[in-house]
Amino acid sequence: MAEGEKLIPINIEDEMKSAYIDYSMSVIVSRALPDVRDGLKPVHRRVLYGMHELGVRSTSSHKKSARIVGEVLGKYHPHGDTSVYDTMVRMAQEWSLRYMLIDGQGNFGSVDGDSPAAMRYTEARMRKIADEMLADIDKDTVDHQLNFDDSLQEPTVLPTRIPNLLINGASGIAVGMATNMPPHNLSEVVDGTIAYIDNHGIEIDELIEHIKAPDFPTGGIIYGYDGVKEAFHTGRGRIVMRGKATFEEVNGREAIIVTEIPYQVNKADMIKKTADLINDKKIEGIANIRDESDRKGMRIVYILKRDAIPNIVLNTLFKYTALQSSFSVNNIALVNGRPQLLNVKDIISHFVDHRHEVVVRRTKFELKKAEDRAHILEGLIIASDNIDEVIALIRASSNADEARENLMKRFKLSEIQAKAIVEMRLRQLTGLEQDKLRSEYEEIIKTIADLKDILANKDRRMEIIKDELTEVKEKYGDVRRSEINFAGGDLSIEDMIPDEQVVITISHAGYIKRTPLTEYKTQHRGGVGQKASATRNEDFLEHLFVGTNHQYMLFFTQKGKCFWMRVYEIPEGSRTSKGRAIQNLINIEQDDKVKAFICTQDLKDEEYVNSHYVIMATKKGTVKKTSLEQYSRPRQNGIIAIGIREGDELLEAKLTTGTSQIFLGLKSGKAIRFEESKTRPMGRSASGVRGITLASEEDEVIGMVSVHNFDDDILVVSENGYGKRSTIDDYRVTNRGGKGVKTISITEKTGGLVAIKNVSDSDDLMIINKSGIAIRMSVEDLRTMGRATQGVKLINLKSNDSIAAVAKVMHDEDDLDDAEIRNIEVQTEDGTALDTDKNEEPESGNE
DSSP states (O other), X not given: OOTTOOOOOOOHHHHHHHHHHHHHHHHIIIIISOBTTTOOOHHHHXXXXXXXXXXXXXXXXXXXXXXXXXXHHHHTOOSOHHHHHHHHHHTTOTTTOXXXXXXXXXXXXXXXXXOOOOTTTOEEEEOHHHHHHHTTGGGTOSOEEEOTTSSSEEESSOOOSSOHHHHXXXXXXXSSOEEEEOOOOHHHHHHHHHHHHHOTTOOHHHHHHHSXXXXXTTOOEEEOSHHXXXXXXXXXXXXXXXXXXXXXXXXXXXXXXXXXXXXXXXXXXXXXXHHHHHHTTSSOSEEEEEEOOBTTBOOEEEEEOTTOOXXXXXXXXXXXXXXXXXXXXXXXXXXXXXXXXXXXXXXXXXXXXXXXXXXHHHHHHHHHHHHHHHHHHHHHHHHHHTHHHHHHHHHHSSSHHHHHHHHHHHHTOOHHHHHHHHTOOGGGGSHHHHHHHHHHHHHHHHHHHHHHHHHHOHHHHHHHHHHHHHHHHHHHOOOOOSEEETTOOOOOGGGGSOOOEEEEEEETTOXXXXXXXXXXXXXXXXXOOEEOOOOOTTOOEEEEEEEETTSEEEEXXXXXXXXXXXXXXXXXXXXXXOOEEGGGTSOOOTTOOEEEXXXXXOTTOHHHHHTOEEEEEETTSEEEEEEGGGGSSOOTXXXXXXXXXXXXOEEEEEEEOSOOXXXXXXXXXXXXXXXXXXXXXXXXXXOOEEXXXXXXXXXXXXXXXXXXXXXXXXXXXXXXXXXXXXXXXXXXXXXXXSOOEEOSOOOTTTOSEEEEEEEOTTEEEEEEETTXXXXXXXXXXXXXXXXTSOOEEOSOOOTTOOEEEEEEEEOOGGGGGOOSOOOOBOOGGGTOOOOOOTTSOOOOOOO
16 A cells, blocks of 8 residues: 555445445436436437537538547547447437438438448438527527536537427436337427417316327327327326238239338338248238338338238237337436426426526527627717717827727726727728618617517517427428327237127037037028037037127026126137037036026126126026126126025026016926016125016926017927917016916927027027037028917927027028028128127027
8 A cells, every 4th residue: 555545444335325326316317318408318419519519500511420429529428439429320310200300411220220331431410400409509598517528518408499308209218217208290299389388277188189199200000099198197108009001902912011110110120020920820811021112111011811801910910010019108307407207298388498598598698799789889979979089089099008098088988888999990980880880779779678578578488489489380390190090999809800700509518619600501490400519429519609709708607607708719610519618718617507698798888887787587487687787897717696596596697778578488388578677686696586486396497588679579499399489469568476378388299398589580590409400490481379379390300309409690681582491601791690789689598
């Protein structure tokens, strides 16, 4: 240790703390975060100020980038040439900044992520809009500070006329915080700022009428508006961006053409990753990808396979590739040197305050300059009025200093005035020049009065700010590039699944599958039917439902639990496959069985769920009504739908609007009709009330119908294949809980009742028996007959076979004129629609 030195022991923990805090504060305040006033980080500000000082403005010629980088590096920003050049490059890229600040000449990179040329090859100058950011900087409008070596002054902020933070955004990672601010449209921002100046109490929702959403340099579509509103209100939000795509035919093949991509997406990377996903079979339907972009614009071509549906492929691209990406807004900027989270109104207000301060300081500077000039002019006018005496006085003086003092004494002038007179040229003694002096003095007196009025009147200052903003808008304003899709939202998997009509079948052993409705065919009654499913030994199809892929499905089990699922989540199978065990899809108990199913529309729609009810019936004749709202929040392990009494089980559940009439059918052939309103809504765990009184201990309810269209008929089917269609009016309305009236003559030949349905001529019936045979027939073929008759044979059963389930679908209207056996493939687009009226779900058949 050298002489005179001493060691000071320091606690390493304290040293680490203080050193890290110093470092983090330095990163936050003077590196990573933009200033709320000019929207620039120190490196951007230094690049622009360095170019301004170097004279590389929009009106000058381009200068070598290396020359500019050297200037900035040597004078203001000693952090490596790469950081300075990278900043310059970004400010010159049209896909990086919404309003570029630097006009680059040479290779400044590409949207594919190509590097720019080295700084020795490129040239740059400021753009006109950057001139506006430095306007009036020489009029003492902003504070200056010493540079890194205390040899020069640099501005702490630029006196910008443009709201740069909003129009160009910013991004930066500091220590413990980060900022990510989207760019906006200049015209919209100016309109919003003027609206704020006119009314400081303006609400953010009113500002949104002017500044509609961010406006990205690469265009694209802002998909959904919730994130935008949240970002405007709170300063944080997630904005979903999509590329702009259209469908075209290219060489006889369907193709998706993308002309704009989301902000900050690397085009080449996006195409490469899409190709990888296609090779890995994650994305199907694309045969080839071509990048046909050129200097005229972007054009990415996805050539589709012949059987691909363009919309579905496009939605798949949105789901799995950067063609849809999100921008997480985090509006953190420095306010008076401190980081703050700001909403859109805060940013505008700080910008207006900054502009106000600039206008005040500029006016004071100009006033002082004008007053100084007026003071000199007053002296010159005095001299010109006494010109002979002044000349004699000066001639009599031995030197300039003496002449000044003599003038000051004789005419009571200040030193500045006397100096100006001594330095006056002879030509200013001409009459013309003397007139000029007086007119200049009069002008300057008016200017002084005007400047003093500006300083005394805040409204005038605000008008000046508005006028300057309007001028900026007229010069640089343009139309918005990013479209807004207000209806958009989070992309969900159903966007990739066509909303087809499907048949869902559940077998006795609990196997489930969905099959496109088009796989089934229509036959006349009495036909033998076609093989519907390959079931295992001892198994048979017990339930058959009809729905569409996008609907929500509620499963109700015989123990009274409810499970929640989307139709498309059910595995698809062919008409002859057996399907998947339902235990693998929902967490159902081993000894429980699905007995009822409801197809609903959107369960997140409050109005919809509060205006619909679920009505349930049990085998022992109990009924219960509950609001659909109580089933709109699913749980993995199911929820209780109804309290089931011992020895009973849930049989059926229907969706109603509260105004239906309820039919219950008994195995013994009786049926009851009562108003739904006779059953009050109850909670999920309640057991319900009596709906029908059973004829005997062996009797049981076989089905429930909720009718809202009283033009329908009631169809009943017995287990040996007999069926009958009667009018609703054949059944009188009684009170809930009665014994019911006869609905079909039950004999040994007919067997017990197995199904009760409400039908119309536009329906088809789908009948399935326990051996797995399915037949589809038209209800129109069945004539209406009296309530107490035995009915007609609907399906020819082989020995020991019986009907397992009955469901109805609307038949194809094109078939009405066809007298032959209806043995054609039903195409969905031909109008075969499900009975998915919002007031009632498609019927399901149960034993």
